[in-house]
Amino acid sequence: MANTEAWVGTWRPHKPRGPIAALYGSPGPKYALPGLTGTSKHDPTKYKAPMFSLGTRHDTGRSDCSPGPKYLIPSNITREGRDGTPAFSLHSRPKQPGLFQTPGPGKYSPEQSGKSIFRTAPAFSLSGRSKDCASDKTPGPASYSLPPVLGPKTVGTTAAPTYSLCGRSKNGSFQEDLKETPGPAAYKVVNTCIYQKKPPQYSMIGRNFTPGEFTRTPGPGTHHPEQVTITRTKPPSFSFGVRHSQYVAPLIVDVTE
Template identity: 50%
Template sequence: MSNGGWVGTWRPHRPRGPVMAQYSSPGPKYYIQGATGYVSHIPTKRKAPAYSMCGAKPPLSKDCPPGPYDVPGYMTHRGRKSAPAYTMAGRPRVRVEITPGPASYSPEKSRRMIYKTAPAHSMSFRTRSAKVDTTPGPNAYMIPGVLGPHTVATSASPCYSMIGKSKLGRFDEDLHKTPGPAAYEKPATEIYKKRAPKYTMAGRNMNPRRDKIPGPADYVVGKVSMIKSCAPVVTFGIRHSDYTAPLIVDVC
């Protein structure tokens, strides 16, 4: 706004910066950056440290300990220290450029370039002319079939399909759909008759070895409640309702 007259008790002045009310944008909320994460973080907010979660390192193998290191003799704790060393090599090969001599040129072939000559023509074979007739021949067409139901230019005759005889209405058709004698299983006679006793034949039992005597580890010494008194043992059961009727037994 430009400096104008007085509006009430104050005079309008030019704003120092852009005022969002003067623009038709959605508002300042679309320009506020996020405060979570580290990508495009708002600079006015404090950023917390971020840590990365990774898996545990595999255990080091005990079978492959680090062995002695191969340290060269010229290496010290301050770096490499050795006498100057020189390398002996062969003399470099000098490449001599071979320039063409006078015999390498053919001045007699330059007459047509310098002097005027008669036109020279080359005799060659006649070029093959382009094929003008590009129409298809009689063998390029295919006459549609006139047999069967799928004809194009002619009317098709009625077609019939031959199938086998249907099982409906045959002499062996089961109209009642009842199961036959082979559909039932033969029950065991023990269901409707008295079952005879059955015996099982087994091998002869082996006599127990007399040298097998139980040792001290075969006994449970801690469980002595059979011969001595023990503290009372309380078990927790379910809670019964107060409205459950007690057991009433008729006493005659």
């Protein structure tokens, strides 16, 4: 059946053989999604399963490749193994081994070994100085001044009490006139009670009148040296009390008026 459609230039409209993008309002079949099989153009968003390949087919073996009578069996081999006949052979003389040079300690580089067995510490490297750093004028270590740690004017540490000795001035000192130097009597003796144990002290009051014949002075029996316990140990003393009872009735005497 002849086509009755008119020619459009050198092309005449006809019915398409398959679906084309112009027949759809959505971009459906316009985009070709990547495949999910094989390794070529696989979808990167999908999981790729393990792949196996088949090797090439080898050449067909020849008909005479069987190891039948091709191999020559030695005469000393039986069905139970060697027959046990002693055999001797002469080998060639081995070559003289050369001088073996063992590596020194500097030949090994354990820091360059792999990290498959032991853990390694983090390593850092210093890169080369760039050309832009040549114009930077950074201060050196000597440009910084740390605060003092000795003396009373410390900043970050606790300052202990400090003492200083001033120089001796010659003006108005004893070096101008040695006669003005103090003698031995100018120094006072320090009382020993200040830095040692203070002993007991006693004092006697002065008498206000002149004693006469009728002045009452204490006799020998007035003193009791056995009662002195300040400078010596006191001996044990015993006394006898009065025998009485708290249940005895008091004595009542009739008095005539």
